[in-house]
Amino acid sequence: VNESTSLKKLEANVSIMRAMNHLTELPDDCSLNVLSRLDHNDLDEIETTSKKMRLISDVARKNALKTPATSLLVKQRNPQLLYFIMRIGEDSYTLQFNGTKPLQEQRMSRGYLVDLIERTPERLERSDEILARAKVLLQRFSLEQLKFIAISIDNYFLNYFESLLRTGTVKEFQFEKCAFENNESEEGQERLKSLILSWKPSTIRLNFTCKSAFIDLKFLTDLVSAVPLVQVTVYSPASTPLRPDQTFVEVLAKFGTITMRSLVINTDWLIEAVQQRLRQKVAGDWMFGVSTDLNQQ
Structure with missing residues (x-):
């Protein structure tokens, strides 16, 4: 018993010593x-x-080797402030942007986000500064989830988003209450959709406040063709209803999960779509509008 107890104490001491960085x-x-x-x-x-x-x-x-990170959250509090949260298990990393000084890292046990960026008046300078310092994240961490909250999306953000995708490990995207600059930036919308399609995420949530119908049937078709059984959630209160024809049934059956209130499916096609979906033998959820008349408002 004494030997066993001593051995446990020795193992505990060795573990503590290994965890300490003496240098x-x-x-x-x-x-x-x-x-x-x-x-x-x-x-x-x-x-x-x-x-x-x-x-x-x-x-x-x-x-x-890169440190595995669970998620990276980017939140825009107002036009002057961006917040970054790097989650690594139960820990977070503090990312401090201090003028032109190099990015500093400070580990905080069981912490949350913790960084704020003071944007410079010159947009190009601000963008270059953020992208340059973001390289530290890309070089040191492998990301599984990207989440953006209340971001005003412009070309500078799209450059940053594209650089994050180069990490090669992102599996899930979330956009919450985001909007495009000038609200009707068709070029920006198409570029973002192109970036998402090129990366083929297994899970994606899109919540945009733009007036136009950002997510269209072509994007949904291209996405599920590239990523069978993809999990998609789309929410945009300003979106006009999407009313596909019967050819969309085969596309619908390929979604693992789809939640989209603005999508309206004819009830006459549902049985066929459900039968095709059941053959996949993979759990999932569908949530969308149904109608007996696609011309019905």
Whole structure:
């Protein structure tokens, strides 16, 4: 019993020691005290080795392993402030943008978002600054989920969104209460849809406040053709109803989950669509409008 207890204590102590970063916690004066006892030849060797390790580290970063992150949330509080949350399990990372200083990282246990960016008056300068500093995120973390809240989408945001997709690990997109700049930016809408289709997310939620029908039947068809059994939620209070013809039945059957109030399906086609969907033998949900007359308002 005593041996077992001692062994457990030893294992616990070893685990704690492994978790501690002794090199980082070593005081500068202690390091200086140690190095001061060496001769010049020893210091030359240390200096040469340090320079080599720095060069090797810079080269190795291109292929270095990334820290798995659960999600990245980007929220626009007002035209001057953007917030970033990096969730990694139960922890978060603080991302501080301090003028032209480099991006600093500070780990906060069980914390939440924690960063704010003060935008510069010049839009191009602001955009370049955000994109440049966002590279730290892209280089260090692999992302599974991207969530954007109340973002005013313009070309600068689309550049940032495109750079995030290059991480190669994003599986889920969420846009909550977002809008396009000038509210009717057709070019911006088409570019965002193109980026989403190119990445083929398995789950996507789109909640836009734009007046025009941002999500159309062509986008839905292209998306489910690229990602069978995709899970889609679309909400836009200003959207006009989408009333597809009977050929859309085959497209509808490919969705794993689709929630879209503005989509109106003829009841005469539902049995055929349900039968095709059941053959997939995969759980999912459908939620949309139905009508016996597609001309009915």
